[in-house]
Amino acid sequence: MESITVLYIILAAIVALGIVVFQYIYKQKAKSNIHWLLAFLRFVGVFGLLLLLINPKFSQKSYTLEKPNLVILADNSTSISESENDLRRLISELKDAKEVTDRFKITSYKFGSKLDILDSLSFTDKNTNISRSLLALKDIYAREQTVTVLLSDGNQTVGEDYSYLKADQNNTIYAMVLGDTTKYKDISVGPILTNKYAFLKNKFPLESYISYQGNTPVSATVSVKMNDKIVHKENLRLDAQSNFKTINIEVDANSVGIKNLIVEVTKLPEERNIENNRRSTSIEVIDEKxxxxxxxxxxxxxxxxxxxxxxxxxxxxxxxxxxxxxxxxxxxxxxxxxxxxxxxxxxxxxxxxxxxxxxxxxxxxxxxxxxxxxxxxxxxxxxxxxxxxxxxxxxxxxxxxxxxxxxxxxxxxxxxxxxxxxxxxxxxxxxxxxxxxxxxxxxxxxxxxxxxxxxxxxxxxxxxxxxxxxxxxxxxxxxxxxxxxxxxxxxxSSKNKTRLNVDYEKVYEGSSNTVITATYFDEAFLFDPNAKVTIKVTNTSTKNVQTNPMVLKNGYFEADLSNLIAGSYEFVVSVEKEAKSVSGRFVISEFEMENQFVSSDNEKMEKLAVSTGGKLFYPSQINGLLQDLKENDAYVPTEKSTENIVSLIDFKLLLGLIVLAFAVEWFIRKYNGLI
The missing domain is CATH 3.40.50.20 (Rossmann fold)
Structure with a gap:
């Protein structure tokens, strides 16, 4: 409390005492016990009112014990499905360890391409973005002491390289490597780089690469096919030093339409993963620009x-x-x-x-x-x-x-x-x-x-x-x-206005969402949100038909077709009770990024853990992780104090005391005939 406020309080006490002396002592000749009681009540009432006018402020401190955060970050991508039992066991042991739960405030998350609360694990996410999830946690627990246990195989398919994540002194990361870390002999096809469109009678570029993981020399044949016709073929010889070969060719666009392109390399003897021996994409050949x-x-x-x-x-x-x-x-x-x-x-x-x-x-x-x-x-x-x-x-x-x-x-x-x-x-x-x-x-x-x-x-x-x-x-x-x-x-466009418009891509990557949108207008060409728009999709190879209603979004209708398998499709978008329909074709490339990895990437996970002050563990070393969490002196609860400034006017008890003093004084004076 400031010294000036104390001075005001003393002055208020003197003023209140002066008023009482003047009213009950100086003016009253007889000074009975009743007068002394009335004088005291008047002093309390007047002094209380003056205190409310001064309104001094008091500080109140409260103390809380804050536990550090323990964040369990579980990989929910398809590549983890084979390690499902290990992952569930590790999560259970971390949550059930009493000394850990007593020491930490535990929160669980799962991630694929984005971070989400861990309510259940489905292992259906088709992309893994470890860096995005770690950066999101960094924002959530900013300026809080946090320990993150990352449960993953370390294979990231999209996003920035997480092994170079900038260290935060408040956040320590322990990496638990799931899956097989053994290095197997493997040959794979890299991403296919080409245009979305090519023009008739022109050549279009196609670039990819073949990479090899292994110590002994191997021979393989790579071929490029367009609509199942080989347009390029060459033999390769790779070893531990020369383990990379670029494929850079030009392909003739001789006919109009969507062309399926496949780059494929032959299987090695005893190769464990052949999912990454083949990649495909598509290009549309058009006849005008x-x-x-x-x-x-x-x-x-x-x-x-x-x-x-x-x-x-x-x-x-x-x-x-x-x-x-x-x-x-x-x-x-x-x-x-x-x-x-x-x-x-x-x-x-x-x-x-x-x-x-x-x-x-x-x-x-x-x-x-x-x-x-x-x-x-x-x-x-x-x-x-x-x-x-x-x-x-x-x-x-x-x-x-x-x-x-x-x-x-x-x-x-x-x-x-x-x-x-x-x-x-x-x-x-x-x-x-x-x-x-x-x-x-x-x-x-x-x-x-x-x-x-x-x-x-x-x-x-x-x-x-x-x-x-x-x-x-x-x-x-x-x-x-x-x-x-x-x-x-x-x-x-030279076409007249149409009431039903459909927007879609001719080619969808296998790992991306397949989404088709549509807008429908009434006869006055105003968007009609009450229209019932449906889409009928047919696989041109299997002839399987899927009919779904399109969902109303913000000013358009949308169909999410991400459940479709790779292949070529035809579709028809129509409006119920209206003779309006739009048809088209699209291709979903046969590619699953999560299947491209042979083994877990324990090296990157170890680099991440060490750079943040943590350690690398394997599922069999769960007891070592629990022991470190229990005994590490860096993870202890922190006592925090909170200071609240409270004004005197907020104390209802003082107001009640003032009212009570004046009321009792009035009642005594009335009862004794002093009024």
């Missing part, structure tokens, strides 16, 4: 961002031209993007109009609005306004196609010096405009349709910052690239 002209007279980062985003789909080719480019160079262009047009764009504007080509106009601080307003582009923009920052607002009512997945979180503003826009052509807003936190009811980005022609516009520059922010948010460019890609697909 969309050519897009990006016309600009200035150098700006937006040009690179647009080119990268559009060409993320290999069916599209973007060429950057000056406005002075001759018309002969633009003859084969399918879509024109005019970036910050000026009077010098007059010729290219006229050429695009003569071809009846679709366009995308992007304005900025160097745009000539007078030229643009006189070019009959379907809108007019007032000029003469200063530069200002404009933010985008997603229009969830946009009906041309599904934009609900576009995420604008933390996106920086664009820069524009445009005034109000007057649009004279039927249009739909994709992004609204927000200036200084206010929705100004003007489109920032939109599309227009007239006479079977399509046109898009964006009123602002520095679009490249959105692409960078997408990477900051998700460590990839998918959010931005898909948004721009869908717009380009809309502008380059």
């Amino acid at each position: 969309t050519k897009i002209a990006l016309i600009s007279d200035i150098v700006h980062p937006d040009l690179g961002a647009l080119k990268k985003a559009i060409e993320s789909n290999e069916q599209r080719e973007v060429t950057i031209f000056k406005s002075s480019t001759p018309n002969s160079s633009l003859e084969e262009i399918d879509l024109f993007i005019f970036y910050q047009p000026t009077i010098r764009f007059k010729n290219s504007f006229a050429f695009a109009k003569s071809k009846n080509a679709n366009t995308f106009i992007i304005t900025g601080t160097q745009t000539d609005y007078s030229f643009l307003n006189n070019s009959n582009v379907g809108f007019e923009i007032e000029n003469g306004y200063p530069e200002q920052e404009v933010f985008g607002l997603l229009n969830n009512g946009f009906t041309k196609y599904d934009i609900s997945k576009f995420e604008l979180t933390d996106f920086p503003p664009l820069v524009s010096d445009a005034g109000p826009i007057l649009i004279t052509t039927p249009y739909e807003t994709m992004l609204g405009t927000q200036i200084k936190g206010l929705d100004v009811q003007q489109p920032l980005m939109g599309v227009m349709e007239q006479n079977a022609g399509k046109q898009a516009f964006l009123i602002g520059e520095n679009l490249w910052k959105w692409r960078i922010q997408t990477y900051r948010n998700s460590n990839d460019f998918v959010n931005f690239d898909e948004f721009i890609g869908n717009l380009i697909r809309y502008l380059t």
Whole structure:
């Protein structure tokens, strides 16, 4: 308590005593016991009121004994299924050891590709991401003393290398290696690198590698097949020193359609694991490529961002031209993007109009609005306004196609010096405009349709910052690239609006989720959330048929087909009681990453444990782990104190005492006729 507060309390006592002396001693001639009692009650009441006005604060300390955390982190991937009994036994022994439970606060988690609470083990996760799980625990138990027991085979299929995880002084990791650590002779095929699309009559690159684990020299034959036809074959000789061979070839794309590619190496004598002797993927051969002209007279980062985003789909080719480019160079262009047009764009504007080509106009601080307003582009923009920052607002009512997945979180503003826009052509807003936190009811980005022609516009520059922010948010460019890609697909499509739209990949990796999405619109082209959309999937080889309802998500319907086995499939998406359906084909590659490993990776797990101050153990050494947890002096409960500052006014007892003192005083005075 501060010294000034103590001084105030003493002063309050003196004031209360002065009032009592004046009322009951100085003015009263007779001083009976009743007067002394009344004087005492008056002193208590007045002094209590003055204390409430001063409201001194008191500190209260409470002490708690905090146990360190013991986190059991169990691998739930398919590669652990053979060690299921060992894993369950280890978890049980850790939880049942009384000295451990007395010393630690125990929590259990399981992991595959992500971390989850351990309620049951299924061993169905198709990917293992140890580093992601350890980093998640690091965030959960930040600044708390934690011991983690990692129960795994150490084979990680996705994510950063966990053996280089940065050590944390509050977190010690003990690694318990499951599975067989014996090193067997093994030959395997690495990932196949190729394009998603190839163009008819062209060659496409294919790259992979063959790796060997063993000490004695071996010979093997590797072959590359496309639709069961061998397109490349070579003999290999590998040994302990030369244990790696790159396969780098070019394959002819002679016919249109989805082509299954298989890289396979022959089995070694006494080879234990042959699951990794074969890998497959698919490529779609198409007979045309969309050519897009990006016309600009200035150098700006937006040009690179647009080119990268559009060409993320290999069916599209973007060429950057000056406005002075001759018309002969633009003859084969399918879509024109005019970036910050000026009077010098007059010729290219006229050429695009003569071809009846679709366009995308992007304005900025160097745009000539007078030229643009006189070019009959379907809108007019007032000029003469200063530069200002404009933010985008997603229009969830946009009906041309599904934009609900576009995420604008933390996106920086664009820069524009445009005034109000007057649009004279039927249009739909994709992004609204927000200036200084206010929705100004003007489109920032939109599309227009007239006479079977399509046109898009964006009123602002520095679009490249959105692409960078997408990477900051998700460590990839998918959010931005898909948004721009869908717009380009809309502008380059000559098809009329359809009420049922389906989005899917032509090729799905075996370890990834197979997801197909659809949007359905009513006759007014408004999204219909009450529609019953179903998908019928047929395996083209076995003819097995699977029919499932598509689940309503946020603005679209989704079918999760991750239970399908590898193979080629046909599907039909239809709407109940409506004559609307969309069909397609896709391929699931035959690949299971968890089956690619021959033995457990005890070396990486030991490196992780040692770097964090822990140790490596094997299932037979569980008693050694328990002993270390029981006896290690670094893991002891910590006494923590908590100081709470409490105001006197919070004490209800004092308020009751004041009321009681005044009430008793009044009653005594009334009873003795002193009032």
